[in-house]
Amino acid sequence: MIGHSEKAAQFLKDENRADWHDQTxxxxxQKRDRAAWSxxxxxxxxxxxxxxxxxxxxNLDNYLLQFExxxxxxxxxxxxxSDAQEFNDLILRIIQKNGAKKIVKxxxxxxxxxxxxxxxxxxxxxxxxxxxxxxxxxFRNEPPSHIVLPAIHLKKEEIGELFEEKLKTAKGNSxxxxxxxxxxxxxxEKFLAADVAITGVNFAIxxxxxxxxxxxxxxxxxxxxAAKIQIHCMGIEKIIPGTNELAVFTRMLARSATGQPxxxxxxxxxxxKAGGQMHxxxxxxxxxxxxxxxxxxxSLKCIRCGACMNTCPVYRRSxxxxxxxxxxxxxxxxxxxxxxxxxxxxLPFVSTLCGSCTNVCPVKINIHDLLYDWRQExxxxxxxxxxxxxxxxxxxxxxxxxxxxxxxxxVARWAIRxxxxxxxxxxxxxxxxxxxxxxxxxxxxxxxxxxxxLERRSVNEQG
Amino acid sequence: MSRDNILKTxxxxxxxxxxxxxxxxxxxxxxxxELLEIFEKSLNQVGAEFIELSLNEEIDSxxxxxxxxxxxxxxxxxxxxxxxxxxxxxxxxxxTIILEGHLGVxxxxxxxxxxxxxxxRLVPFVAQMVIISLDSAKILSNMTEAYHKLNMAxxxxxxxxxxxxxxxDIEQSLVYGAHGPKSxxxxxx
Amino acid sequence: MIKVGLFIPCYIDQFYxxxxxxxxxxxxxxxxxxxYPLKQTCCGQPLANSGAEREAIPICKNFVRNFSEFDxxxxxxxxxxxxxxxxxxxxxxxxxxxxxxxxxxxxxxFIVDVLGMEDLKIEYPHKVGIHQSCHGLRGLKLGMPSELVxxxxxxxxxxxxxxxxxxxxxxxxxxxxxxxxxxxxxIEPEVSVxxxxxxxxxxxxxxxxxxxxxxxxxxMHLEGIIRRQNWDTKVVHIAEIxxxxxx
Numbered sequence: 001m002i003g004h005s006e007k008a009a010q011f012l013k014d015e016n017r018a019d020w021h022d023q024t025x026x027x028x029x030q031k032r033d034r035a036a037w038s039x040x041x042x043x044x045x046x047x048x049x050x051x052x053x054x055x056x057x058x059n060l061d062n063y064l065l066q067f068e069x070x071x072x073x074x075x076x077x078x079x080x081x082s083d084a085q086e087f088n089d090l091i092l093r094i095i096q097k098n099g100a101k102k103i104v105k106x107x108x109x110x111x112x113x114x115x116x117x118x119x120x121x122x123x124x125x126x127x128x129x130x131x132x133x134x135x136x137x138x139f140r141n142e143p144p145s146h147i148v149l150p151a152i153h154l155k156k157e158e159i160g161e162l163f164e165e166k167l168k169t170a171k172g173n174s175x176x177x178x179x180x181x182x183x184x185x186x187x188x189e190k191f192l193a194a195d196v197a198i199t200g201v202n203f204a205i206x207x208x209x210x211x212x213x214x215x216x217x218x219x220x221x222x223x224x225x226a227a228k229i230q231i232h233c234m235g236i237e238k239i240i241p242g243t244n245e246l247a248v249f250t251r252m253l254a255r256s257a258t259g260q261p262x263x264x265x266x267x268x269x270x271x272x273k274a275g276g277q278m279h280x281x282x283x284x285x286x287x288x289x290x291x292x293x294x295x296x297x298x299s300l301k302c303i304r305c306g307a308c309m310n311t312c313p314v315y316r317r318s319x320x321x322x323x324x325x326x327x328x329x330x331x332x333x334x335x336x337x338x339x340x341x342x343x344x345x346x347l348p349f350v351s352t353l354c355g356s357c358t359n360v361c362p363v364k365i366n367i368h369d370l371l372y373d374w375r376q377e378x379x380x381x382x383x384x385x386x387x388x389x390x391x392x393x394x395x396x397x398x399x400x401x402x403x404x405x406x407x408x409x410x411v412a413r414w415a416i417r418x419x420x421x422x423x424x425x426x427x428x429x430x431x432x433x434x435x436x437x438x439x440x441x442x443x444x445x446x447x448x449x450x451x452x453x454l455e456r457r458s459v460n461e462q463g
Numbered sequence: 464m465s466r467d468n469i470l471k472t473x474x475x476x477x478x479x480x481x482x483x484x485x486x487x488x489x490x491x492x493x494x495x496x497e498l499l500e501i502f503e504k505s506l507n508q509v510g511a512e513f514i515e516l517s518l519n520e521e522i523d524s525x526x527x528x529x530x531x532x533x534x535x536x537x538x539x540x541x542x543x544x545x546x547x548x549x550x551x552x553x554x555x556x557x558x559t560i561i562l563e564g565h566l567g568v569x570x571x572x573x574x575x576x577x578x579x580x581x582x583x584r585l586v587p588f589v590a591q592m593v594i595i596s597l598d599s600a601k602i603l604s605n606m607t608e609a610y611h612k613l614n615m616a617x618x619x620x621x622x623x624x625x626x627x628x629x630x631x632d633i634e635q636s637l638v639y640g641a642h643g644p645k646s647x648x649x650x651x652x
Numbered sequence: 653m654i655k656v657g658l659f660i661p662c663y664i665d666q667f668y669x670x671x672x673x674x675x676x677x678x679x680x681x682x683x684x685x686x687x688y689p690l691k692q693t694c695c696g697q698p699l700a701n702s703g704a705e706r707e708a709i710p711i712c713k714n715f716v717r718n719f720s721e722f723d724x725x726x727x728x729x730x731x732x733x734x735x736x737x738x739x740x741x742x743x744x745x746x747x748x749x750x751x752x753x754x755x756x757x758x759x760x761x762f763i764v765d766v767l768g769m770e771d772l773k774i775e776y777p778h779k780v781g782i783h784q785s786c787h788g789l790r791g792l793k794l795g796m797p798s799e800l801v802x803x804x805x806x807x808x809x810x811x812x813x814x815x816x817x818x819x820x821x822x823x824x825x826x827x828x829x830x831x832x833x834x835x836x837x838x839i840e841p842e843v844s845v846x847x848x849x850x851x852x853x854x855x856x857x858x859x860x861x862x863x864x865x866x867x868x869x870x871x872m873h874l875e876g877i878i879r880r881q882n883w884d885t886k887v888v889h890i891a892e893i894x895x896x897x898x899x
Binding site for chain 3: 358359375376396400
Binding site for chain 2: 055061081150159176188205217218222241245246247270273291
């Protein structure tokens with residue numbers, strides 16, 4: 001697998017596009033700022049949201065049981081899945097049992113995480129992602145590059161060409177209005193033909209058994225209300241106690257995500273429609289284990305708003321696909337190593353630890369601290385390359401010993417000053433590829449201090 | 464069984480119990496006129512159009528005068544025509560519908576509708592244009608107040624609608640009518 | 653009289669002695685009894701940020717040994733100070749460790765919060781852009797970061813705006829990271845440099861002749877890019893500006 005830094009370097013080769021990506025997401029960050037400032041009690045809400053999530057996690061088993069009881073009482077069916085495989089099998093069984101063939105799906109990071117689409121397709125089913133951005137990347141057969149703006153890595157011209165091929169739109173027309181209209185009529189057909197609608201879940205209300213789904217397009221509702229069978233898929237961490245808590249989150253989610261005061265549709269599904277079926281699938285897939293990790297359990301508070309991505313200067317300049325993990329950006333760099341530390345060991349290092357992610361997080365996950373903690377763990381588990389570990393050891397010895405440090409400093413400064421540029425700016429000097437090294441002074445501060453303060457003082461004293 | 468295993472692991476792993484926070488005081492005693500102004504500002508922001516009727520205008524006569532052809536809940540057999548069993552193809556033909564909103568939220572322009580307002584759940588999403596009438600006395604300040612008013616345990620399906628269906632998935636250009644209504648008109652009386 | 657220890661981080665010691673000198677002179681002019689312990693090396697952060705917190709422990713202990721006798725420890729590096737305050741929790745919390753963690757201050761913070769001074773009688777007739785180094789801003793709270801919905805302030809601005817003749821320019825993105833990030837600068841060199849270029853560009857298009865910061869590490873990175881590009885923007889550490897005074 002090609003790591004983040006290489007993919008990022010590739011991403012930056014097209015500088016205009018990289019600048020566009022950065023500026024567009026920065027604009028979303030600014031919208032988020034304006035939306036947050038429109039709520040004077042914003043920081044108090046963040047604190048409330050954080051405490052609600054802490055509370056819900058501390059009582060998770062009881063809330064899940066309460067939720068289950070209510071869901072059953074509401075005439076819906078509840079299912080539990082331990083991992084991705086069980087989840088996929090379970091969905092397939094519901095579909096097959098009903099003789100269904102056509103499935104529409106609104107956005108769900110959980111189904112991405114579990115690889116539901118390829119699994120269902122392998123079993124001969126048609127799954128259509130109905131969120132416009134998701135449909136675009138589904139046509140392109142690639143993963144989302146952002147959890148809220150899945151096609152943010154694409155330019156409208158590319159989408160125009162894609163739709164020309166897939167939806168027979170006019171050649172060369174890349175007007176977003178026109179392309180959206182084409183997708184609208186294409187997807188309307190799919191909605192009306194679908195037997196099953198699958199959605200993700202933003203919030204699950206324990207005391208009423210309601211699942212809440214937020215969209216701007218209305219695609220979750222088009223699917224759910226048109227299809228006979230509705231299936232809502234949720235991670236165990238989506239549970240909140242009741243509507244007091246829901247109020248806090250509906251005030252924050254869209255403001256954090258896109259800077260809207262609320263999503264266009266905030267839909268509350270409790271009972272199946274007349275003559276329909278409603279299924280709720282609760283998925284673990286590593287979450288209950290993560291709950292036992294005192295350090296990283298905080299990441300289970302995440303409500304998938306994407307604010308940490310929009311504000312992250314590294315994400316904006318490397319694109320979501322560089323991260324390789326299903327959830328990119330700062331929060332993904334914590335969740336990735338948790339799902340597979342060997343595969344995603346580079347992600348915690350993909351950050352300057354500037355801390356902006358932590359400040360925008362609506363549930364106050366200390367994202368940059370967790371990235372720092374992951375670095376320690378990866379290093380302790382000896383997952384860093386040997387050369388790097390060796391370098392750390394040496395550096396540790398040099399910096400812990402004053403005399404060794406003084407000598408090494410002298411040697412290094414001498415080397416930079418006297419060796420030829422060719423030697424210094426060798427290609428292994430990563431710093432020097434696009435940056436000059438500092439101009440090296442003849443003496444260090446310590447040498448200067450000795451000479452100018454101590455020696456002068458002793459001269460004075462002797463004199 | 465997965466269910467029991469998941470619950471067992473959660474029980475073993477969950478952190479020490481922490482209580483829910485003390486919530487901020489939610490009642491916002493803003494005068495009606497001020498709430499209405501904030502609400503209208505929010506509607507504007509979310510891409511909804513609105514008309515505010517003057518005091519002596521009657522909502523029913525306003526709607527039947529201005530939208531004589533448009534289906535309106537509880538009127539002209541609308542409920543029977545678009546019942547829960549209505550075919551999708553027929554619902555797809557709906558051009559414009561008028562619905563009555565339960566309550567509005569000033570801070571975000573959202574209007575609550577639920578099963579009691581439409582005989583078929585697809586109606587507010589499948590229509591090309593939606594008109595919602597709303598009593599200005601039913602505008603609340605924020606989501607907390609709104610949820611206090613609602614009975615979630617008695618709602619099979621309910622939705623907050625804030626503006627027309629929209630997307631910005633192509634280069635962040637805002638387009639109305641991604642799937643559902645291309646426009647939303649709120650008639651405030 | 654209070655005893656103040658001067659901590660000059662390793663890379664400033666080796667590459668930017670003038671910043672150490674400016675810090676020392678400034679504090680001496682203010683009239684403080686300031687001592688530079690000769691056996692100091694580094695705070696340990698370079699290793700810890702790379703994941704080698706354990707290897708850094710002897711370095712941290714050396715720091716505590718050198719500085720525990722002082723009432724205050726002052727350093728011209730927000731990042732190192734943040735590391736000492738925040739991450740010396742890996743050491744046994746002896747009285748010395750606690751004392752050192754509590755009493756280590758970044759230079760501007762020390763002047764504003766401990767000494768209660770704002771007007772240092774500086775004269776600095778230049779157009780200056782302030783780069784808000786992340787660890788100082790978000791870690792030490794030297795200012796209110798733009799993400800938070802709270803009254804905006806900046807201790808660095810407070811000090812600089814008193815300077816005679818200075819023009820502090822405003823930026824398009826007032827507190828975005830410069831892309832240095834310690835080892836990040838060599839693990840992700842392309843992104844790091846891209847971020848640096850754009851920070852510099854923001855200062856340039858808004859008319860800055862000089863970019864200043866509380867952290868020389870950010871400035872080292874920016875200066876490296878500026879020199880490679882042959883741009884004429886200068887970088888000057890905040891201590892060097894504050895030392896241009898008439899005290």
